[in-house]
Amino acid sequence: MLDYEALKEAMGDLEEDVVLEIMNKVMEDGGEQAGQAMKACQEGMNIVGERFATQEYFVSDLIFSGELMNEAMDIIRPALLKSTGESMGKMILCTVEGDLHDIGKNIVKAMLEASGFSVIDLGIDVKPSDIVRTAKEEGITIIGLSGVLTLAIDAMKATVEAFKDAGMRQDVKIIIGGAPVNQAVCDVVGADSWAVNPADTIKMCREWSHAA
Amino acid sequence: MEDAVKLREERQQLFCDVYDNKIPKRVPVNVGLSLNVVAGYAGISGKEALWHPEKLEKAADELCSMVFSDVCVYSGTILLPAKYQTLGANNMKVSNTGFMQHPNHVGFYPEDYDAFIENPYDCIIERVLPRNFKELDTPGRCMFAAAQAMTASNAVMGESMKLIRKLSEKYGYYSAEPGTGTGVYAPLDILTDTLRSLSGMSLDIRRMPQKVKAAVEAVYPLNYKVGLPQKVTNYGHAFFPLHLATFLKEKDFAELWWKPWLRQVTDYASMGYHSNGFCEHNWMRYLDYLMELPVDTQLQFEQGDPAVIKEKLGRRFILTGLFPLGILRTCTRQECIDKTKEFLDIMMPHGKFIFGFDKSALVYDDINLDNLIAVCETVRDYGVYSNPGEKAGEEFHKEDYVHSEVGAFESKYYKTWEQYLEENPNTPESAKDMITRLEDDIVKFVYGLCQ
Numbered sequence: 311m312l313d314y315e316a317l318k319e320a321m322g323d324l325e326e327d328v329v330l331e332i333m334n335k336v337m338e339d340g341g342e343q344a345g346q347a348m349k350a351c352q353e354g355m356n357i358v359g360e361r362f363a364t365q366e367y368f369v370s371d372l373i374f375s376g377e378l379m380n381e382a383m384d385i386i387r388p389a390l391l392k393s394t395g396e397s398m399g400k401m402i403l404c405t406v407e408g409d410l411h412d413i414g415k416n417i418v419k420a421m422l423e424a425s426g427f428s429v430i431d432l433g434i435d436v437k438p439s440d441i442v443r444t445a446k447e448e449g450i451t452i453i454g455l456s457g458v459l460t461l462a463i464d465a466m467k468a469t470v471e472a473f474k475d476a477g478m479r480q481d482v483k484i485i486i487g488g489a490p491v492n493q494a495v496c497d498v499v500g501a502d503s504w505a506v507n508p509a510d511t512i513k514m515c516r517e518w519s520h521a522a
Numbered sequence: 523m524e525d526a527v528k529l530r531e532e533r534q535q536l537f538c539d540v541y542d543n544k545i546p547k548r549v550p551v552n553v554g555l556s557l558n559v560v561a562g563y564a565g566i567s568g569k570e571a572l573w574h575p576e577k578l579e580k581a582a583d584e585l586c587s588m589v590f591s592d593v594c595v596y597s598g599t600i601l602l603p604a605k606y607q608t609l610g611a612n613n614m615k616v617s618n619t620g621f622m623q624h625p626n627h628v629g630f631y632p633e634d635y636d637a638f639i640e641n642p643y644d645c646i647i648e649r650v651l652p653r654n655f656k657e658l659d660t661p662g663r664c665m666f667a668a669a670q671a672m673t674a675s676n677a678v679m680g681e682s683m684k685l686i687r688k689l690s691e692k693y694g695y696y697s698a699e700p701g702t703g704t705g706v707y708a709p710l711d712i713l714t715d716t717l718r719s720l721s722g723m724s725l726d727i728r729r730m731p732q733k734v735k736a737a738v739e740a741v742y743p744l745n746y747k748v749g750l751p752q753k754v755t756n757y758g759h760a761f762f763p764l765h766l767a768t769f770l771k772e773k774d775f776a777e778l779w780w781k782p783w784l785r786q787v788t789d790y791a792s793m794g795y796h797s798n799g800f801c802e803h804n805w806m807r808y809l810d811y812l813m814e815l816p817v818d819t820q821l822q823f824e825q826g827d828p829a830v831i832k833e834k835l836g837r838r839f840i841l842t843g844l845f846p847l848g849i850l851r852t853c854t855r856q857e858c859i860d861k862t863k864e865f866l867d868i869m870m871p872h873g874k875f876i877f878g879f880d881k882s883a884l885v886y887d888d889i890n891l892d893n894l895i896a897v898c899e900t901v902r903d904y905g906v907y908s909n910p911g912e913k914a915g916e917e918f919h920k921e922d923y924v925h926s927e928v929g930a931f932e933s934k935y936y937k938t939w940e941q942y943l944e945e946n947p948n949t950p951e952s953a954k955d956m957i958t959r960l961e962d963d964i965v966k967f968v969y970g971l972c973q
Contacts, residue, residue: 326728365807369769370724377725408619408885413626413720434625435617460847461621461885489803494852 312336312343314350321354322361324371326378329354333385341389348390351382355424359509372508373413376420397426398519401452402444404432406465411458414488418454421508425516438465438472445473451481452518454511455501457488463495470500483518487511529694533592537696537876540840541757541796543818545873545912549866549905550696551898552842552878554597555585555889557682558621562886568620572603575682582685586693588891590898594695597882598682600705604674609667609971610656613716621884629654630717632726635733642741643933643968650717651971672967702758706749709738709782711765712972723766727774738782743931746786747962748969751795759798759820760790768803780811785926791816792923798822800843809834818918824880828868837915841869842876847883850893858893862900870905873914877901937961 313332320328329351336347358375361367367375383390403422405415412434419429432444445453453473455466466486473479486501496504505511532547539546555563557578561571564581571578575598582596589595601622606614613627629650630638638645652659657667690697707715713734714723726734749760767779787797798820805812806826812835815821822843823831835841845865849858869875883889938961939954949957 373721373724408617410623410625460888464887
């Protein structure tokens with residue numbers, strides 16, 4: 311029998327051995343509780359995000375949490391295919407043109423996926439036109455733009471402009487994130503929201519998803 | 523030209539006063555613009571300029587004539603495709619917009635720890651470099667690729683240095699005496715950046731902290747050696763860009779990151795050699811640790827509260843950075859001037875302060891030129907002391923620091939002078955410096971490929 315609270319707590323505490331042991335047990339028991347196990351892990355990841363926001367955890371803990379989440383999901387994936395979790399829909403995530411940094415993006419991606427989003431990761435150094443084209447082709451309305459370097463600010467702005475030029479600006483919500491981002495930068499870029507930690511990104515994207 | 527010589531002397535005095543623990547006549551302005559920024563101003567693509575810095579001469583000269591600084595406004599770059607692409611680098615790439623940077627890349631696997639602990643330099647050469655540079659993974663070809671990378675790098679870097687020298691002579695800029703400064707990483711940082719990577723190290727610290735600790739200890743003789751200058755003066759520095767510290771929990775930071783770096787900085791201080799740490803990200807939670815550093819360590823901060831940092835660290839260390847580059851884009855000219863004065867009011871008292879931005883501009887769009895000019899001129903005109911020549915703060919004495927026991931740097935890929943002489947007994951003693959320098963240049967080249 312799955313101990314939901316123990317799994318959630320172990321994930322929040324980043325206790326790798328405990329999390330993996332519970333996941334293996336879920337599969338040994340037939341995998342029927344894989345959906346519940348995934349939900350417990352997602353809630354554990356929320357704890358991680360909160361602890362990062364309050365500076366109990368730091369970047370290296372977030373990176374580890376992403377790895378742990380992937381390991382846990384790999385174990386129960388065969389059983390998960392048979393069950394369904396809460397789906398928040400599809401969204402685009404990428405590091406903008408000119409910037410090759412992807413650690414922050416990958417952390418956010420792991421946590422967004424843990425929250426139920428199906429993330430289309432366009433990678434790094436992505437041209438605005440590629441983002442707009444993907445949004446159009448896939449009918450996606452939530453766009454996450456990541457960047458570490460200051461030069462990312464202009465690329466984020468260019469991406470927002472590209473959505474305007476394509477006549478799609480009203481159809482999409484754009485959130486920017488990363489080291490150089492703040493409210494003043496958000497205003498310059500013309501994005502809808504900004505975040506410097508994954509928890510805020512997830513909160514905003516969930517709000518947009520529910521409103522859609 | 524006479525004016526330039528006089529200006530250079532004045533500027534030298536400003537910096538030397540700060541380093542000699544005296545109040546200078548005014549706050550030295552340390553503002554430089556990198557190759558990509560100057561290329562943006564010139565309307566030349568970064569992709570082109572990275573190969574031809576000489577094409578930036580006119581633009582760099584114009585910027586020097588407009589932007590006030592006590593160091594050369596054109597600062598060039600050390601990240602050159604001529605070096606990295608020749609080697610087939612996986613860990614350093616030019617972006618679509620012509621800016622060279624390193625994507626997260628793993629060249630050192632968890633199973634490499636034992637070999638690394640046994641001999642870091644051998645492990646880097648045998649295992650890591652062939653993964654990070656595909657041309658070094660090809661027997662035969664690797665010899666030519668390494669030679670080409672060194673030649674090409676020296677040629678392109680030489681063009682940049684030539685330009686900096688020319689502008690420095692024309693405008694009378696201050697620069698440290700050649701051979702008195704070095705660039706090196708904190709021991710855990712060199713193990714992290716393009717070896718284990720940030721993502722890999724974040725896992726290792728939780729899964730195998732003892733291996734990480736042993737690897738950090740093992741890399742020390744190499745790291746220490748690379749950071750040594752040709753000549754120790756009171757004005758040269760070992761520059762450390764400090765990467766991983768703020769991404770760690772305090773317990774991990776204290777044990778794995780801080781201790782070995784403090785050791786290195788203290789070892790250098792015991793020789794009279796100062797360190798210059800760029801405290802990347804936000805170090806506010808580590809200010810008490812920083813207080814353990816030797817007097818007159820130069821600390822450049824990216825984020826944090828200037829008033830708190832000045833109050834806590836200002837009497838002991840030479841502070842710089844902290845002035846937000848971002849306001850050049852988001853504030854009006856007058857707001858920039860007002861903020862500069864407010865900032866100087868906090869940072870100037872008791873000296874031990876050099877003006878600099880929190881981070882370097884990466885591209886021309888990072889700056890609004892009018893605002894940059896206004897900020898630099900405000901520092902020049904407002905940052906004047908009424909008590910130049912007075913003692914600034916705590917006095918540095920190298921005798922206050924004890925050098926640790928550092929094991930000899932040994933590798934089958936490093937030949938000492940004694941080994942060389944044994945193999946070539948007819949070599950005169952006068953060749954020792956040359957032979958040693960050739961070996962050490964290779965060590966620095968290899969180390970440079972790990973950053």
